[in-house]
Amino acid sequence: MRTLVAAIVDATLNALKEQGALKLQARPEYVVEPPKNPTHGDLSCNVAMVMAKAEGLPPRKIAEAIVAGLVDHDGVVAKVEVAGPGFLNLTLRDLVVQRLGLRALQAGEGWGRRPRASTGKRVLVEFVSANPTGPIHIGHARGAFLGDGVARLLEAAGHDVTREFYINDFGKQVETLGRTVHKRYQQLFGIEAPLAEGEYPAQYVVDIAQKLKDRDGDRWLRAAADQWLPVCMQLAIDENMAAIKVSLAHAHIRHDVFSSEAALHQGGKVLGVARHYQARGVTYDADRAQGTEEKVRREDSKAAQFADRQLGGTFLITSRHGDDEDRIILRRDGTPVYLTADLAYHKDKFDRGFDRIIDVFGADHSGHVPRIKAGVELLGVDLKKLEFLLVQMVRITRDGQEVKVSKRKGTVFELDDLIEEAGADPCRFIFLSKTANAQLDFDLALVEKQSKDNPVFYFQYGHARCASILRFAADKGQPFAGVAAITDAHVARLVLPEEKSILKRLSALPDVVSGAAEALEPHRVLYFCQELIAELHSYYTKYRSDPVVSDDREKTQARLYLIAALKQTLKSAFAILGIDAPESMSRATDDDE
């Protein structure tokens, strides 16, 4: 609908230019959109106001010229008028509006989507990337659902998407995990081996130790640490990753590639990237970072706290590329730090030839962004290809009271428990309903409620109601004949303002999807559905005495076409969001708890 009108506006502008009425040096950045106020027509266009300055003419004057010279060969526009400061308010011919549902039905499952991998753009979305030191918990949930939602959106927008999980299976934390496993393993043989501060007290480590005992018996009891440690670490990582994959599957979250940090080290990629920087001359050896001299730090900041541990090493000149200070990439003994591996990982991503690389980070990692950007820029690659989606913190509440989650206090809330309690769809719905860059309150009581208060059911009921109407029609001997059987005579029967409004709205799905994909904002698709469903329910209730299925077979087919197009739109949108579209929902009981 929008593109139809935009084409007319463009043609009109070109015609006016040829007549000499407009200079039209550049194509103006105008929008065509449905106005909030329905008395302003079907579509509204701000082109005259946008052009006013460049043309040196008052907006209304330009608008009037466009109206007078409108190029509309196909007779799409029924009426156009100038309003307010220079808006063009367009009313479309009825039949144009009434046909708007046809595309949805013709496209079927592909409605709202561009063909798979049709843009030729390869996009990598990295998300979750939890440490393999334990189960995935509720703190990961937002980034997990959002990353998955963004990946689905980009796929729907026609990109070739790879979903990737970066496993931090290297370094101190997994080492500590390995040591904890060994202690639990010793305990299984009755040997006293108390856990130290910072080790992992939870039951799953005991289970891993039991697996080790079952598999290898007592062979690691008296072995040297350099013998048992790699074994314990590897088993723990494998077991934890397996559990994480199961949890993600329960949440209907999928990854294509699991990328290992340890593998980067073993493959020489980490030291390789350090040498790459050295060869480019963007490093120096020193005792301390540059860029910090004039910087005043609060005494209790971590930087100050660890200042005495600065020992010298090889630094990357990130401060010249937007970072606060230069960052160390090799310690004095030549071993790489976490950032070095992360940069090696990013280099690896770029080397794999992606056109767009998206990192979904929690807000607690926002401090890494400037140094990664600087490091990536110093690789000599195009920084514009790298985007960060920063997901703000989630405050967990139950009935308004904050639920404190702490690993140390053993009050972790595993994703699996949440999914089991509340279901994947309600959780996904909450996390996809807000923008990533605002904090979010997650009400456990609400999401666990299997009643009408749970907002996801409003959505699913909308789809189920469409399905129900189509079923009812079939039962009454008037099944929807299919889009091929729908003629202009049929669609012309959709004369109610509510019917036209639904058709206009649902026809916007492709625009909504591409806009949401560009902005990496799945919630836009969700709110689009909300508005569509509200219109459906309102229409349904208002015309209960003049229902969809009646003795007037032509009108019945026309309305079934409307309902079918709406159902397809919701189904397609839900698929993009990753939410189930049920054909029916059991009626809620009043005393549902």
Added chain:
RNA sequence: GCGCCCAUAGCUCAGCUGGAUAGAGCACCGGCCUUCUAAGCCGGGGGUCGGAGGUUCGAGUCCUCCUGGGCGCGCCA
């Protein structure tokens, strides 16, 4: 101290990259089921869009400053 994010109805949040009269859900009040699902609909109250300047035809949206909140500022990962 510095950096990033946020502030819109009592609560949780939208507001489509600057458009016309700021919306939804929950909560509250009042209505609507012998009919294709009442997990629904209709109506009502409720707002100096945190504050102050600025940019322009036009600002919840962009810029500056201020206030308040979250996160971060390690040769941990």
